[in-house]
Structures are given as C-alpha cells and as structure tokens.
Amino acid sequence: MNLFELTAAEWQAIRLSLLVGVTAVVCTLPFGLFFGWLLARKEFFGKNLLNTLLHLPMVVPPVVTGYLLLLLFGNSGFFGKILSNLGIPIAFTWRGAALASAVVSFPLMVRSIRIAMELVDVGLESAARTLGASRLKVFFTITVPLAFPGIVAGVVMAFARSLGEFGSTITFVSNIPGETRTLPLALYSQLQVPGGEMAAARLAVVSLIIAFGAMFASEYLARKRKI
Amino acid sequence: MLTVDIVKELPDITISAKMSLDMGITVLFGSSGAGKSTIINMLAGLIKPTKGSITLNEQVLFDSERGINLPPERRDVGYIFQDGRLFPHMTVRKNLQYGMKDKGADIDEIVSILGIEGLLDRRPNTLSGGEKQRVAIGRAILSSPKILLMDEPMASLDSARKEELISYIDKIPTLFNIPIVYVSHSLDEVNRLADCVATVKDGAVVSLESN
Numbered sequence: 001m002n003l004f005e006l007t008a009a010e011w012q013a014i015r016l017s018l019l020v021g022v023t024a025v026v027c028t029l030p031f032g033l034f035f036g037w038l039l040a041r042k043e044f045f046g047k048n049l050l051n052t053l054l055h056l057p058m059v060v061p062p063v064v065t066g067y068l069l070l071l072l073f074g075n076s077g078f079f080g081k082i083l084s085n086l087g088i089p090i091a092f093t094w095r096g097a098a099l100a101s102a103v104v105s106f107p108l109m110v111r112s113i114r115i116a117m118e119l120v121d122v123g124l125e126s127a128a129r130t131l132g133a134s135r136l137k138v139f140f141t142i143t144v145p146l147a148f149p150g151i152v153a154g155v156v157m158a159f160a161r162s163l164g165e166f167g168s169t170i171t172f173v174s175n176i177p178g179e180t181r182t183l184p185l186a187l188y189s190q191l192q193v194p195g196g197e198m199a200a201a202r203l204a205v206v207s208l209i210i211a212f213g214a215m216f217a218s219e220y221l222a223r224k225r226k227i
Numbered sequence: 228m229l230t231v232d233i234v235k236e237l238p239d240i241t242i243s244a245k246m247s248l249d250m251g252i253t254v255l256f257g258s259s260g261a262g263k264s265t266i267i268n269m270l271a272g273l274i275k276p277t278k279g280s281i282t283l284n285e286q287v288l289f290d291s292e293r294g295i296n297l298p299p300e301r302r303d304v305g306y307i308f309q310d311g312r313l314f315p316h317m318t319v320r321k322n323l324q325y326g327m328k329d330k331g332a333d334i335d336e337i338v339s340i341l342g343i344e345g346l347l348d349r350r351p352n353t354l355s356g357g358e359k360q361r362v363a364i365g366r367a368i369l370s371s372p373k374i375l376l377m378d379e380p381m382a383s384l385d386s387a388r389k390e391e392l393i394s395y396i397d398k399i400p401t402l403f404n405i406p407i408v409y410v411s412h413s414l415d416e417v418n419r420l421a422d423c424v425a426t427v428k429d430g431a432v433v434s435l436e437s438n
Binding site: 121123124126127128129130131132133134135141142145146 | 271272273298300301302303306308310314315326367
C-alpha cells in the first residue's frame with residue numbers, strides 16, 4: 001500500500017462524498033437564489049428573524065444540528081415518517097447525509113448570493129422593467145448574470161463545506177460504509193484502527209485535491225464572467 | 228395624449244403634478260430638488276403616487292380610487308436615465324434587443340438614424356458617454372413605447388456631445404411619432420428642445436406653456 005493507490009472502500013467514500021456534495025448543492029441552489037434575493041432586495045416584517053434563522057446552522061454546533069435532524073427526519077420523526085411512507089427513507093441513508101450537508105452549508109451559500117445581489121445596481125433592474133421585463137425576467141436576465149461570480153463562489157463554498165461535513169452527518173446518519181461513510185468519516189474511521197495511517201493520509205490528499213479543484217474552477221469561472 | 232393628476236407625499240415635500248400633454252417634447256423644467264425626477268418616476272411606475280391618476284392614450288396607468296397601478300413593464304413607457312443604465316454584461320446589440328417584442332425585427336433603421344452602426348458588438352463599458360446615451364435611446368425606442376421619458380440625459384456630457392445628442396433627440400417625435408417628457412434644469416435645453424414647458428417649483432407643476 002502506498003500513498004497513491006486507493007482501495008475500493010476509499011473510492012467508494014470519494015464517490016459518496018461527491019454524490020452527497022453535489023446533491024446538497026443542487027437541491028439548495030434554488031432556495032439559495034430565492035432567499036439571497038429576498039434578503040438583498042426586500043424589506044419585510046420579520047426579516048431580521050429570518051436572516052438569523054437562515055444563518056443559524058453556521059454557528060450551532062454541528063452535533064446539535066445532527067441531533068435535531070434525527071428528531072425531525074429520523075424514522076420516528078415527523079418528516080421522517082412521512083418520507084419513509086413515501087418510500088424515501090432519510091435516516092441512515094446517503095440522502096440523510098446530503099440533507100445534513102445541505103443544512104450546514106446553506107448559510108454560506110445564501111450569504112454569498114445575498115452579498116453579490118446587493119451589489120447589483122437596482123437602477124439596471126428598474127431600467128429592465130421599463131423595457132417590458134417582468135420581475136422574473138429581470139431576475140434571470142439581469143440580477144443572476146450580474147451576481148454570477150458571487151453565486152459561483154457561494155456554490156463552491158457550500159460544496160466544500162459539504163465535503164468537509166462531519167459532526168451532523170455522523171450524528172444523524174451514522175458511519176455506514178457505502179451509504180453514509182463520506183471522506184471525512186472514512187478518514188476518521190481509518191485513524192481509529194491500528195495501521196490506518198497511510199489510508200488516512202491518502203484520503204486527506206484526495207480531500208485537498210478536490211477542495212483545490214473546486215476553488216480553482218470557481219476562480220476561473222468568475223474571472224471568465226468578469227466584465 | 229398623457230393626462231396626469233398625481234400627488235406624492237414625501238416626508239419633507241409634497242410633489243404634485245396636474246397636466247395634459249400632447250405630441251412633441253414637453254420639458255419638465257425646474258431647479259434640482261424641485262421634484263422633476265419624482266414626477267417622471269411616477270409616470271414610469273417606479274414610484275407609486277400617494278393618490279391621483281395617470282392616463283396614457285385612454286389606457287389607465289394609475290388610479291388610486293379604482294386601485295389600478297400598472298407595473299413599469301406594462302406601461303409601454305420608454306425611459307432614458309441620466310446615467311444610461313446599459314446592461315454591462317450584454318453587447319450593444321443585445322442591449323438594443325432587450326425590450327423588443329419581436330426579437331427578429333429589423334434594428335438597422337434606428338441604428339443608422341442614431342449613428343451607432345459601428346458599436347453593435349461592443350460592450351457598454353467601452354463606449355463614450357454620448358454613445359451610451361444614443362444606445363439607451365435606441366433601446367428605449369425599440370421597445371415600442373407610447374411615450375419616452377428622459378431624465379436629464381445630457382447631464383454627464385461635455386458641450387460638444389450635448390450638441391450632438393440634442394440633434395438626435397429633437398428628431399425623435401417626428402420620426403417615430405413618440406412624444407417625449409424631458410426633465411431638465413438647463414434653460415438652453417428648454418430653448419432648443421421644448422415644444423411645451425412645464426415649470427416645476429417646490430414640488431409642483433406651476434405652469435404649462437407652449438414654447
């Protein structure tokens with residue numbers, strides 16, 4: 001065994017991590033765009049409360065988030081029961097891992113999108129309205145393209161946070177090989193067994209490569225869009 | 228024909244306008260802070276009047292008593308802003324086509340009248356102030372408005388560019404059959420452009436005279 005040869009179990013953890021990260025980001029992006037826009041453009045009663053709630057997972061200990069998810073989405077939890085009856089079990093599945101990642105990474109995404117949208121000139125949006133564009137058309141043809149670099153940054157940060165998600169995942173969906181044992185969980189598991197140091201090092205290298213690649217790609221995309 | 232009778236109550240000033248405008252160029256004339264921009268923003272639907280009504284060619288754009296308030300995109304109003312407001316992420320061509328109902332329609336005629344043929348594939352940030360405003364005018368006209376609103380479109384131009392732009396603006400009502408409401412604090416622009424002058428003072432339209 002050397003530093004560059006990955007075992008089947010390690011490949012499995014990598015694939016699972018990518019699946020969980022991509023699922024989490026893809027599913028939260030529409031909400032991220034909506035809440036980012038809402039917070040950037042609208043004044044309404046309870047805005048501060050909503051803002052606080054949306055950012056809460058960023059400061060709550062991940063173990064607590066995992067525990068709350070277990071209460072709500074566990075097999076006997078309110079949402080867990082409903083989804084289980086629909087044939088979509090969440091607890092102790094990769095979907096649960098994606099949910100945990102989504103919840104924990106959402107604030108990073110919203111924050112980045114919100115700031116990017118705040119920087120888009122409202123005057124350009126008004127101009128588009130006078131040219132006959134509905135709010136929705138303005139959103140997709142003016143606001144989103146002009147906020148694009150910030151949206152990409154938000155997506156990448158959320159993805160990276162998903163890849164690193166540990167505490168709420170292990171609390172909520174445990175550490176099941178092939179199902180919920182993502183990269184950080186696999187790395188942690190290797191450190192718990194004698195002789196696992198080399199495997200842990202390999203997984204650490206892979207994590208670094210993925211993180212570097214995501215960051216690099218986002219910089220590239222943002223630069224390409226620059227006006 | 229534009230008929231306006233609106234009031235906007237703001238914390239420090241009450242803006243009011245009661246007037247009837249026909250074809251040609253009407254200049255809303257007054258010093259800065261008199262409320263001219265607020266008035267045309269209400270016409271465009273960007274600011275909601277406290278009460279009153281706005282009617283454009285039999286179509287009610289706003290009526291506080293009947294609870295009508297058309298959003299800007301349904302008012303058929305073209306707006307030329309002081310700062311151009313071209314979309315920076317689109318080429319000049321895409322900017323021009325943005326408000327067109329029929330994207331395939333010909334833009335050549337307007338492009339050549341405004342002298343912007345050579346700019347179509349450029350980005351707005353590479354244009355001079357005068358070029359930007361000519362593109363903004365073309366973009367507004369191509370959205371087929373029933374009226375054009377201009378908010379000090381020459382404020383950021385030097386005098387040579389002003390001279391040039393004035394000659395373009397002057398031609399619009401006859402060429403395209405679109406009336407213009409033009410906000411200005413410059414007496415020179417009034418003399419050059421106005422068919423009709425609406426004087427705005429301390430938030431109210433105090434007189435309306437043909438020029």
